[in-house]
Amino acid sequence: MMQDDRIAALATPLGESALAVIRTSGEGTLQALSRGFSRPGTLQEAPGNTIIYGWLQYDESRRVDEVTVAVFRAPRSYTGEESAEIYCHGSIPGIQKIMELLFTLGFRQAEPGEFSLRAFINGKMDLTRAEAVHEIVRSQSRKAQSLALNRLSGxxxxxxxxxxxxxxxxxxxxxxxxxxxxxxxxxxxxxxxxxxxxxxxxxxxxxxxxxxxxxxxYRSGRLYQQGARVALAGQTNAGKSSMFNLFLKEDRSIVSNIHGTTRDYIQAPVVLDGIPLSLYDTAGLREVDEIIEKEGIRRSGQVIENSSVILYLVDGTNSDKSAHAFDEKQLERIGELNLPCVKIWTKTDLPQCAPAPKGFLPLSMISGEGFDRVQQAMMEALLQGERLAGDGDxxxxxxxxxxxxxxxxxxxxxxxxxxxxxxxxxxxxxxxxxxxxxxxxxxxxxxxxxxxxxxxxxxxxxx
Missing domain, CATH: 1.20.120.430 (tRNA modification GTPase MnmE domain 2)
Known part of the structure; x- marks a missing residue:
């Protein structure tokens, strides 16, 4: 990154939109930009923090787009350098033509983070604020954005x-x-x-x-910013898909009393207490010979192994001793992964459901009774003894x-x-x-x- 260069880059996503913003910065920015602007004198003489209307063009017969240009004089700009922001129509071909024009005027494509790097070098922000800028852009929840704003404020x-x-x-x-x-x-x-x-x-x-x-x-801050992976695991018909839908508050995953309905994992984003979660409904764990379901179980195993926390569901109405032995074996394997695991006893609304064993949380998918406690236990497993941060923390x-x-x-x-x-x-x-x-x-x-x-x-x- 050469500090003497004039740089330009699209600051908004490349896609069809009403408006797009193109940033430029560097010594001589306004003079260079005026050579491709319909009102060159007005642009060069414009005071800082003003907006100028005109056309970007090669000449009067080859106009590129009708724009407004925000003028920033050093050092009162984001980068601390002479800068301009071009507000143009959000047309992909139009944006590409504007960038081509800027390159002919002596600008080069900015590198990732180069505007913020120049702001740091020119004393406009320290590294903690620079990182906060990046964190605000990447925020996946309002809470994460609020906490990043605290860091940006210094x-x-x-x-x-x-x-x-x-x-x-x-x-x-x-x-x-x-x-x-x-x-x-x-x-x-x-x-x-x-x-x-x-x-x-x-x-x-x-x-x-x-x-x-x-x-x-740090742990809660990382959770708010990057989120966590939560896997719903257990045998077939343990209630994983019903719980998946309960989290999402919609019928996203197919629920059926037929064993092996979910033959691969399903993923969906959900925000809980400001923490973005990737929720996975995995294929029911069982011994099978059928090749497709077997592959789905193998993939689900990979999801479980790479999760931040596992919610393991057991059907409370299943009295089969071999099924309970299978669950015990799976829980032992999960224990060997050294991952947080919340054990859940499902279908408690049914009369044939046995009482929840010690260490299991009872849950009814029909009424939702016990779901709040499950969510609380999941958050405790994620935080590992730390508390959730408040907005002002x-x-x-x-x-x-x-x-x-x-x-x-x-x-x-x-x-x-x-x-x-x-x-x-x-x-x-x-x-x-x-x-x-x-x-x-x-x-x-x-x-x-x-x-x-x-x-x-x-x-x-x-x-």
Whole structure:
């Protein structure tokens, strides 16, 4: 990505629509764009944050499209550079013609995330906000979008910066003492008291607590952003398709008392408590020789093995001992997968249904009685002891951020251990400096080409 280039990209999906938006940015953008605009002087002289009407054209006899152009003067633009956004008709051939015209005017196709990368380089946002932009675009639920907006507003940056600033203040005092070791602090007769006067343990503990709160939010943040895979498993006629329809609130999966009705898995998206789920109705598990159903069971097994949580259903009206033995065997296999599993006892509305065994949740597909408890148990299995985040909570979902916070925490905990063990000041300083460096990488104050490539390469073109 050459920072001196003028770049252009479609910022809206390529498809038939009323309008499309094409972004441009770079030094000399307005002058270059004016060469293909019907009112070149007006465009070049337009103040920032104004919109100009006209035609994009090669010349008056070869017009491309009737457009409006939003003008942004540096540094008051998304990228911090001179920029323009073209609002044109949402015709695929029209969009293609406009892009071809821009390329002849000296623009090149922007790389994925290049607009946001330039915004970061020009000081318009830190890396936590840049990642939040990507997370907003990828949000699959209102809750995920709301939490990403919190991050875009700078709340993660503010918390990281608060912790880092306190550590930097400590390191400033430590550095002076390391540079001038003969200047002993007054009133300090022993080394441990001398170190603690430079490095207040309560300040370090406060930093640890703040970072631990952020790390603990990662699981729920990841669930809100990326969702989870939920597999409905069990023998034939256990009620999987009925439960699938109960989740979706529609008759999506065929329900029948004929064994083997679902011969392959069926997938559908559903949002529960703001968490996007991929729900799978799998083929009934049983021993068969019929080749098609056997293949469906094999594929369903792959779905189950790659799920985030398994809902295993058992028909409470089935008194066949061999069937119960089969279920026990399947549950043992699921246990070996080390995946969360919620065990459900179905058809409790029928008079011949036996009482639910210990560890099973009773459920009636007809009345829905017990379904709320099943959903609650499923969410508990997904969260693994963490709580659901509220709209105003500070939550992270970036693996990069989590790994760096973990590294910063490790450095602080090592520093605390060294202080308790009366280790030399220079050893403690190395751990503190490591924590500060990791926190700096989170916001982008400390960065490398590899880090920036990892953050921005996953963005869509036009962002």
């Amino acid at each position: 709340r993660v940056f503010e918390e990281i910066d608060r912790v880092k600033s306190r550590l930097v203040d400590i390191m400033a005092a430590v550095s002076v003492q390391l540079d001038y070791p003969d200047d002993e602090l007054p009133g300090e007769d022993d080394d441990s008291g001398y170190v603690r006067s430079l490095i207040p343990m309560d300040t370090v503990q406060d930093a640890v607590s703040g970072l631990e709160r952020l790390v603990s939010s 500070l939550v992270i979902d970036s693996l990069r951020q989590k790994q760096l916070i973990d590294d910063a925490l490790d450095g602080l905990q090592q520093a605390l251990t060294s202080m308790e063990g009366d280790q030399p000041l220079d050893i403690i300083a190395m751990d503190l400096q490591r924590s500060i460096r990791s926190l700096g990488e989170i916001t982008g104050e400390v960065s490398s080409e590899d880090i920036l490539d990892r953050v921005f390469s996953g963005f869509c073109v036009g962002k």
